Amino acid sequence: MSAGLTDSELIHRIIGGETAYYAELVKRYQNFVFTIAMRYTESREDAEEIAQDSFVKAYKNLSDFRGESRFSTWLYTIATTTSLSFLRKKKQKVHSLDVEQVFEAADQQQSHFQAYSVENKSKIQMVNQAIALLSADDANLISLFYKGEQSLEEIGTILGIDPNTVKVKLHRARTRLREKMQTHFKEEVANLKN
Structure with missing residues (x-):
């Protein structure tokens, strides 16, 4: 088989x-x-x-x-x-990279997404909205690493850069994502911590 x-x-x-x-x-x-x-x-x-x-x-x-x-x-x-x-x-x-339609399509296509509760969907949507506020380069790195589950080496191959450079850029992209979430979704982030 x-x-x-x-x-x-x-x-x-x-x-x-x-x-x-x-x-x-x-x-x-x-x-x-x-x-x-x-x-x-x-x-x-x-x-x-x-x-x-x-x-x-x-x-x-x-x-x-x-x-x-x-x-x-x-x-x-x-x-x-x-x-x-x-x-x-x-x-x-x-x-x-992360318009809402992507995740609606993925939700329709992949049954494991349908298992998420409404609360989890809203958290995912909030993160996706924050990612959409990032530069295209930052959004691409975040998507490759977390959604595409690519390793630093694989991302380096895809983007044609050294894995150590990927690590530094990814760290900076995560920092900017955190800042976007705290700026634009302050109340939601506070609720997640409770």
Whole structure:
């Protein structure tokens, strides 16, 4: 059963000619890629097109995946680049990384989000609103580390910078996020501590 195989094992089999296993990789990462695409466009249809294009590109270039980082890191890079290329072609405005629609779409797509209570959703929404107030670079770092669950090394690979630089920038981004939350959501933050 392909569900028990690791990403590396699936990739090895796909490259070896067992292309049907690619469907399992798509199944594992379809919500992840769709959510990335929704960060760049408000249109669900455009996000679906971006996600599909991302998986086609990943399939065509799968033999280039060297396994030096997680497959999700490599796929994140493809999805981000595909999103930006798509928007340039359509000459659309690139939206903030964490617009509310991203999380509404993720909520609809991923059943584990639906298990959150109303209170948790409001906390998440508050944090997302605070992230949206950050610069694009800070928001991207916070999203990659906390939402994308990427390591400092993986973020460095994605952004083309040294992992130690990522660590410093992430620390500064967290500080600015904390400041935004205390400035714009002072009462809510106080309620969280109680």
